[in-house]
Amino acid sequence: MQAEMAPEQALEWFDAGKGAALATVIETWGSAPRRVGAQLVVSGDGEMQGSVSGGCVEGAVVVEALEVLAQGGVRVLEYGVSDGDAFSVGLACGGTIRILVEPIGDGGMPVQMLRELVAARAARQAVAYEVALDGTARQLVHEGHDQRFRMDRSGLEREGVLFVAIHNPPLRLIVVGGVHIAQVLVSMAAGVGFDPVVVDPREAFGSAARFPGARLMNDWPDEALEEIGLDARCAVVLLTHDPKLDDPALMRALASEAFYIGALGSSRTHAARLGRMREAGFSDAHIARIHGPVGLDIGAAGPAEIAVSILAQMIMTLRKP
Template structure:
């Protein structure tokens, strides 16, 4: 990808809708700036102790005072908004530092206090519109990029993903060893591909959306995969092999198979095993999973490939209801994503 060659793009309802409100700060900042109301992108650049939000978390402040996103869980947002409005008026960047006391930490559900640094970048005067536009375009096209900015001067630029491979791999923004260069990682949004619009999927999909996933439901049976059952969710009424070819799998994708039907599950499963999909889970008993393993062996997959399949799907938490099973699935996906799976 050539950063300089990116074309202009505006935030569409579809693009904004594919991201949670906490993840759409760049898109909103660009849209608010272009609407003429002004915008400041506020980013957590360093944390110490039990800081409320992780490094890289963002809040966008509009010139009219509206806000979206979060940099502190609520305990210092008011001060950030005031400082952001001042930065917008002056056309300069600011680096703020806040100590979160034990009392404030308790108010936002933390066990103890911490410290955070927040970088404020007014769009246009500091964070150039063309740079932000290129970032939004990369995010929309699922291209991994990094934003590199000097905390002293406020000057920033987009760089190719290869410039910070370890940060991109770990999905970890942070300050470099020079103490001045902050690198914000912008990986493609996480996607959850669900095969089978069953009752478990009805619970799992909204949970995944809250967790920041962009879900897609594959279901050739129209009665199951309806708008009424999955409002606002992308539904593909194709057979899984056609649907998977349309979607494509990458390292930011999780696949969950819920149909119990090999005719539906297996084509998607085999496509995922040939991809870099970070999580593959399949519903069914141990006996069902054993049969699934045999089919995959017959299809030519090796032991290491088959070991990637989590089956029965989900952490063993004694789940019984569809909602509890959905919780166990999302918990296992998170554990694998964060490297905590056994």
């Protein structure tokens, strides 16, 4: 199980009568291998899923979590590791981490709050979990942390007494057109955390043999995008070169909150595309969202380099709009 599924695992174990505690990285220094917000979930019988360091720190955290489940309350743990003994505990070059451990239920995160968090995640709703480090206050909020949501950045606030855990929907990449560029782009995007979907009504292009592990939809692009449901965590990349496939999908994307819209083609092709979008009633502000020709201008040659330029532009648009 991925650490990102810790809330769901915690709820499953709680409902099974095992009890559960969540351990969350709240602060790091040096070269700690897990970022702030990483989670480990521990059951009452000592099972664990996820990671807070990738090393022997997990063993110590499990012991603390079991004590929390038995005794109640919350704990803030700190592990400082020197370069000399860093490798033995999984902190590859030394570092320090602080970890908040809280049980689910009495004295910790209320079960109903966990259920609401899991439901929001399932519904692809961005939500922040605010928790006082002394365990005296907790709440779920959907607004007020715009910068943190955009950067996927959990962290401490209010002079270090409040931790804000950001729970964003998974990033999703919808590629229209199962061409050679798409094959490389889908693989690379999955490697950096995107859930890829390939849309192509041409089954010879959108096939499992060409896109192993990706979700495939052999539907007309506009229908597929409507079924998928585009939100602010979606990137849409159009690669077919065919207006009768690209344009309907582009119209769906422009009417959505997708954070990135890119379309393959030359400058002349793109100019013609913009003209069609204006004729369809989209304003200049709408069509300015289209990245075309798609990708950063890095002098890319060949499908793999073009895919690199597209992915880099997607990440730049997400992190530095």
